Amino acid sequence: MPEEAPLLIVERPGPGIVLLRLNRPEKRNALATPLLQEIAGALQRADGDDEVRVAVVTGSESVFAAGADLGELAAASSSDPVESDRFKAWAAIRDFRKPLIAAVEGWCLGAGAELMMCADIVVAGEDARIGLPETNLGIMPGAGGTAILPRLVGRALAMRVVLTGEPIGAAQAREAGLIADVVPAGGALEAALDLASTLAARAPLALAAAKASIKNAGQLAVSEHLRAERELFLSLLGTEDKAEGLRAFREKRPPVWRSR
Known part of the structure; x- marks a missing residue:
């Protein structure tokens, strides 16, 4: 029997970069739980690999991904546990400490949009369409569509997107702050990899600390956030990377980061 194609293709397209390609073309990259677990596992491995500085996910x-798997959804019931394997996979994806870039082309719907929202920076082709159509199936978004999107x-745009189920285009998504960059159709992955190369050349501990601090903006009061930011800043002052960064700047040469 022919070997089954992997649900997720993991590549190393350049120094410090890991690329995750969703690979369920026959299902339009529908995010069944096994695929989500593959993504979570790949990111957890990348988190522990000092050679990986940034991850890119694409379709x-x-x-990009056309939602959840309908067969799996049909078999689900209200008696399913909250902290299911799927819930844990989503949590693991969001816990990735290094920069995560999403390269989005075409349809990005439902769980696909929720996966996109796990990324720190989103690069989209100008023809990308992003939506949360779950209410047309008698359900609602369940992995960040109503918690992260607003x-x-x-509130206003989140209500419209979720309640109508109508997708928005890349230009509107950028204007709303949902994505960072819009590029010509077909160019999202190339642009995302260029951006990943830029990030991979920067101090990895500093990137992780900066990402953690920005994420705190949605969780902490300003006074608490300012204190937490200061603590993260101070934690970097004793690192070898900080000393190397200053030394390289004075010597007018590229720094050599050690992640310590």
Whole structure:
């Protein structure tokens, strides 16, 4: 029997970069739980690998991910546990400490949009369409669509996107602050990898600390956040990377980061 294709293709396209390609073309990259677990596992391994500085996740040229797996959804019931394997996989993806970039082309719907929202920076092709159509199936978003989206774009647009189920285009998503960059259709992955190369050349401990601090903006009061920011800042002052960064700047040479 022919060997089954992997649900997730993991590549190393450049120094310090790991690329995760969703690989369920026959299901339009629908995010069944096994695929989510593959993503979570790949990111957990990347988190513990000092050679990885940044991760990129992408789909195909026509679809990033078209939602959850309908067969799995049909079998689910209200008696399912809250902290299911799927819930844990989502939590693990969000816990990734290093920069995560999403390269989005075409349709990005439902769970696909929720995966995109796990990324720190999103690069989208100009033809990308992002939506949360779950209410048309008698359900609602369940992995960040109502918890994360309003924190990113505000209440008004989140209500419209979720309640109508109508997708928005890349230009509107950028204007709303949901994505960072819009590029010509077909160019999202190349642009994302260029950005990943830029990040991979920067201090890894500093990137992780900065990411953690920015994420705190949605969780802490300003006074608490300012204190937490200061603590993270101070934690970097005793690192070898800080000493190397200053030394390299004075010597006018590229720094050599050690992640310590």
